[in-house]
Amino acid sequence: MGKRTIIEIDQELCDGCGTCETGCPEGALRIIGGKARLVGESLCDGLGACIGHCPKGAIHITERDADEYDEIAVLKEILPQGNPLLQAHFAHLDHHGQDLYLERAVNFLTSQGLPIPGGYERFGQKKAFAFSKPCGSGYAVSSPAKTQNAAGSPNASGGDAPAPSVFPAKPSGSSSLKxxxxxxxxxxxxxxxxxxxxxxxAADCTAFALGSFHADIVSGKSLVIACPKLDSGKDIYRAKLAEVIGQVRSVSVVIMEVPCCSGLLRLAQDARTDSGSKLPIQVLVVGIDGGFVARKTI
Structure with missing residues (x-):
C-alpha cells in the first residue's frame, strides 16, 4: 500500500442514481444501500472516468494511501461481462496513455488464450520481464550496453586489481540546460x-533512466522537473504549470513507465485546463531499461 490517486465519493451529494457504475468499466463502483460505494481499491485506476458521469458532482479524485491498482483483478471482473465492456476498458486506458496497464492486459489475455480487442495487439510483451510490483518496489535492470564485470574488466574474476577512480577527470558530454x-x-x-x-x-527519474536525456529531450528546450509521487504542494505545481503553459509554444511531458509517474501527466492536463490553453501535450514514456516505451499526443 502506498499513496496514490484514487476516487472519493461524497456520500452527502450522492443520490444513488447509478450512472457512475456505467462509467466505470473496471467495476470499482457499486450502488449499495442507495449510495455509490468504492467496492475495491485495487479495482480503481484513479484516472477518474466516472467523474463526468455523476450528475451531482459527488465524485472527485483524491490522493491517499490505497491498495495498488491491479489490472489483472480488473480483467477478471470484466471478462464475464462480455467483449463490449472489455473494449471500453481498453479504450479508457488508451485515452489516458496507460500503456503499461495495456501491456499487462494484453499479456494476460494472451496467456489465457483469449482474443485481444481489435487494435491493441501491439501492446504485447515487449520486455524480458514484466512489472508486477508497485512503484516503490525494487527492480534489477540489465542490458547488454550496461553489463558490468565482463571478461577482462577489473575484478571480473575476483582479483585484487585496484578499483577505478570514482569520477572522470572531465565530463564526457555537454549540458543542454538553458x-x-x-x-x-x-x-x-x-x-x-x-x-x-x-x-x-519531466519526472525526476527520467534523466537517470534515459542516458540520452540531454541530447534527446532537453536540447533547445526549457525544463522543469517534479516527482508526482513524493513531492508535496501539488496545488502549487498545478498553478505554476498553468501559468507556464499559458505562454509557451509547445509543452512535452516525460514520465517513467511505472504507474505512479502518470500523476505528472494528469497534473499537466489539469494545468492546461486551468490555463485555457488548447495546446496538445506531447507525452514520452521512458522505460527503466532506458528505452522509449510509448509516445502519445493528448
Missing part, C-alpha cells in the same frame, strides 16, 4: 525562459 532552477517548486513561471518556449515537464 534555464535554472529546474525544480518546479523553485522555478519562476514568469521567467523569460518560458515565454514562447518549447517546454519539457
Amino acid at each position: 534555464n535554472w532552477p529546474i525544480q518546479l517548486h523553485l522555478a519562476n513561471p514568469r521567467s523569460p525562459h518560458f515565454a514562447g518556449a518549447d517546454v519539457v515537464v
